[in-house]
Amino acid sequence: MKQVVYTASPESQQIHAWQLQEDGALTLLQVTDVAGQVQPMVVSPKKDFLYVGARPNFRVLAFRIAADGTLSLAGEAPLPGSPTHISTDRHGNYLFCGSYNDACVSVSPIGSDGLPQAPSHVINGLDGCHSANIDLNNQTLFVPALKQDRICLYQLNADGTLAPREQAQVTTVEGAGPRHMAFHPNGAYGYVVNELDSTVDVWALNNVHGQVERVQSLDMMPPDFSDTRWAADIHITPDGRFLYACDRTSSTITVFSISEDGAVLAIEGFQPTETQPRGFNIDHSGQYLVAAGQKSHHIEVYKIQERGLLHPLARYAVGQGPMWVVIHQL
Numbered sequence: 001m002k003q004v005v006y007t008a009s010p011e012s013q014q015i016h017a018w019q020l021q022e023d024g025a026l027t028l029l030q031v032t033d034v035a036g037q038v039q040p041m042v043v044s045p046k047k048d049f050l051y052v053g054a055r056p057n058f059r060v061l062a063f064r065i066a067a068d069g070t071l072s073l074a075g076e077a078p079l080p081g082s083p084t085h086i087s088t089d090r091h092g093n094y095l096f097c098g099s100y101n102d103a104c105v106s107v108s109p110i111g112s113d114g115l116p117q118a119p120s121h122v123i124n125g126l127d128g129c130h131s132a133n134i135d136l137n138n139q140t141l142f143v144p145a146l147k148q149d150r151i152c153l154y155q156l157n158a159d160g161t162l163a164p165r166e167q168a169q170v171t172t173v174e175g176a177g178p179r180h181m182a183f184h185p186n187g188a189y190g191y192v193v194n195e196l197d198s199t200v201d202v203w204a205l206n207n208v209h210g211q212v213e214r215v216q217s218l219d220m221m222p223p224d225f226s227d228t229r230w231a232a233d234i235h236i237t238p239d240g241r242f243l244y245a246c247d248r249t250s251s252t253i254t255v256f257s258i259s260e261d262g263a264v265l266a267i268e269g270f271q272p273t274e275t276q277p278r279g280f281n282i283d284h285s286g287q288y289l290v291a292a293g294q295k296s297h298h299i300e301v302y303k304i305q306e307r308g309l310l311h312p313l314a315r316y317a318v319g320q321g322p323m324w325v326v327i328h329q330l
């Protein structure tokens with residue numbers, strides 16, 4: 001399996017592309033200097049473009065991905081707010097952007113050439129909007145509004161508009177601050193990391209009443225942790241066996257095992273990692289996890305072991321302030 005790891009470093013305005021070797025070693029392929037602070041990234045479902053949110057001129061940049069994983073800028077389009085998180089629908093027809101500072105989520109059509117266009121739909125009033133996550137059926141967009149302790153539920157219509165579902169939102173514990181989300185591969189459960197109290201919630205996506213319902217909430221911090229909680233990212237292995245969430249104050253990645261049906265999490269361990277881990281990701285084979293230290297200016301590769309525990313392999317200097325990691329299967 002040939003894979004490329006992309007890291008975005010907004011302080012030095014760079015995207016690094018690394019070849020991920022079969023043994024977990026990284027080889028630098030390319031450093032792309034960008035005119036702007038690059039933050040969230042996502043690979044198109046057709047695997048031909050890397051879409052990157054940039055500031056201070058709010059826009060999405062479309063980089064064409066060559067056969068070897070190297071990037072070339074192919075186009076750009078405006079966004080209605082500072083891009084905190086970007087994603088696409090499962091078919092690559094629409095790009096979603098959540099903006100924390102501008103409290104909105106937007107939909108931008110993606111042309112048949114793969115290039116995103118200007119937004120066609122913007123929903124405002126989402127204080128602390130932190131991500132936009134389409135379910136496996138490509139039907140419901142989950143949009144956590146961190147400052148409102150709620151996750152808004154929108155139906156994605158065929159024309160790319162978003163309409164509130166009949167169950168328009170779910171709420172978290174007060175002060176939790178829902179941030180990022182991962183879906184179990186069976187499509188029945190979603191896992192949300194809450195930034196402000198460093199908990200992880202398990203959401204049943206379609207309970208017996210056809211509703212989204214919280215079925216578990218877990219403290220992700222070690223029992224002796226007493227500092228300010230500041231969680232960030234969450235990812236699941238492709239086989240749905242292990243889940244990982246990071247906390248920035250303690251620079252820790254918490255390892256969870258997942259019950260076979262996806263409904264129940266159990267903590268397996270705590271992995272010390274790069275300073276202030278804001279973004280990390282898991283490779284497509286489920287063997288490696290790559291974490292970025294926003295304050296260490298390095299990324300670190302871990303081998304995923306028995307019970308999901310992480311074994312550090314090597315660390316690599318990247319640009320300044322790395323905060324986003326995406327892994328692409330060529």
Ligand SMILES: O=C1O[C@H](COP(=O)(O)O)[C@@H](O)[C@H](O)[C@H]1O
Binds near residue numbers: 039100195
């Ligand atoms: O996690 C966080 O994200 C918000 C938004 O980040 P931004 O990069 O879109 O500005 C940030 O303001 C907050 O301090 C941080 O904890």
